[in-house]
Amino acid sequence: MMNKDKQISSVAIKQMSLLAIIVILAGLICFNLALFIPSVLGAITIYVVCRKYNFYLQEEKKWKPSLAALALMFASLIVLILPIYFIADLIIDKLGNAQAYMAKFNVFLDKIHSYIFSKTGFDILSKENMTKLKDSVGKVSTSALSGTFNTLTVVMSMYFILYFMLERPRLFEKILTTSAPLKRSNISLIGDKMRKLIMANAIGIPVVAIGQGIVALIGYLIFGAPGAVLLFALTAAASVIPVVGTAIVYVPVCIFMIAEGNTGQGLGLAIYCLVVVGLTDNLLRFTLLKKLENIHPLNTVFGIIMGMNLFGFMGLIFGPILISLTLLLVQVYRNEFSDENTPPELELPGQDDIKEKLI
Structure with missing residues (x-):
């Protein structure tokens, strides 16, 4: 006879x-x-x-929830979406005439290939690899054009969802906190x-993207790179x-300029981008x-690679x-279900602590 203590x-x-039912239904909904x-x-x-500004407008300035939501949606459209749209539209516009663009791109690659081969003697960009690269760029350009409608659909549905989040923010956050099967302290930890x-x-x-683009644009204009505005977007x-x-x-732009005979400008742009643009990034x-x-x-690095495959641009x-x-949920799991006698969390020394010990 089984021990009652061991029975489920x-x-x-x-x-x-x-x-199990909740997980299955959630999976069906997400799928x-x-x-x-x-x-x-x-x-x-x-x-x-926009959360802080939304509470400020609704609770301190006593704006109507719908008016505050619409105002913040418009502001986010101007500040966040339009710069991204400008860069994407500029690139897609250049890809619009695909045949003319690919002809120029092929000439661009051929010049780089000829220059590298003449200087090094190595066929780094073989004909087979060149053909694959050109075909890949053609597929990417076609994909970018066909994805324009999908992007507009995502943006429109995003703002539709955002409106209901911003209109009643307290209710939205209350639903999230009460639905989570966790301690209040862990909910606050995850939220923060x-x-x-x-x-x-x-x-x-x-x-970081716009900052590097602007700094690079200055260099493109100074050294006379072809298509400086498009290069800024890229x-x-x-x-x-x-x-x-x-x-x-x-790097390809600098090699192209050197191959065209503009050696000083190409080397100058290479040094400028390597030093100034790299310094801006850091x-x-x-x-x-x-x-x-x-x-x-x-x-x-790994998050962007995985995220682009899962969620696209977002x-x-x-x-x-x-x-x-994922790493945070491991900590939450330990806080939720570990015994009181669990050893304290191991604190790894920061870089400042290591430097002090070395000194």
């Missing part, structure tokens, strides 16, 4: 059954509404950024961490690419981003957040 209680069985996941994530991002991470990514990434967009970053834009990341939230570089923000949230 009927309450636990009911609890697990209900949890069938997967198209709107980027819209929901975008709405949450803008809500967090998510707020900091979203602010760091939603504000930090665009500022440089700003490339700043979010892990590891290589803006170098994926300015300055913004180690001041602004660290002030908002100290996110580990590996978290950012993955730039929510990819790193997803990794940080």
Whole structure:
């Protein structure tokens, strides 16, 4: 006969059954509404950024909730969406005439290939690789054009969701906090961490991108790079690419200028981008981003790669957040279910502490 203490209680069985039903239903909802996941994530991002101002307008200035929501939506459209739209529209506009653009791009690649081969003797860009690269760029340009309508759909549905979040913010946050099956302290911990991470990514990434783009644009204009405005948009967009970053834009441009016979201008632009643009990147990341939230570089790199595959453009923000949230939930799990005799959390020394010990 089994020991009663080892038997699973009927309450636990009911609890697990209900949890399984909730997980299945949530999975069905997410699967069938997967198209709107980027819209929901975008709405949450803008809500967090506008949260303080929303409470100020509604509770201190006594604005009508609908008026405050519409005002903040319009402000977010001007400040957050339009700069991104300008860069995307500029790139897509250049890709609009695909045949003419690809002809110019092929000439651009052929010049770079010929110059590298003549100087080094190595066929780094073989004909096979060149063909693959040209085909890849053609597919990307076609994908960018076909994705324009999808982007507009995401933005429209995002603002539709955002309106109801901003109109009744207290109710929205109450639903989230009461629905979470966690201690109030852990709910506050997750809420504060998510707020900091979203602010760091939603504000930090665009500022770093536009900052690097503007600094690079100055260099393009000074040294006479072809298509400086388009290069500005490409440089700003490339700043979010892990590891290589803006170098994926300015290095081929510098090689192209040297291959065209503008050796001094090409070398000058290369030095300018390597020093000034690189310094701008480090300055913004180690001041602004660290002030908002100290996110580990590996978290950012792998988070962006994973996030872009999962959520598209919004993955730039929510990819790193997803990794940080996973690590945070491990800590929350320990706080929720560990025994009181669990050893205290191991505190790793920071860089400042290590430097003091070395000195």
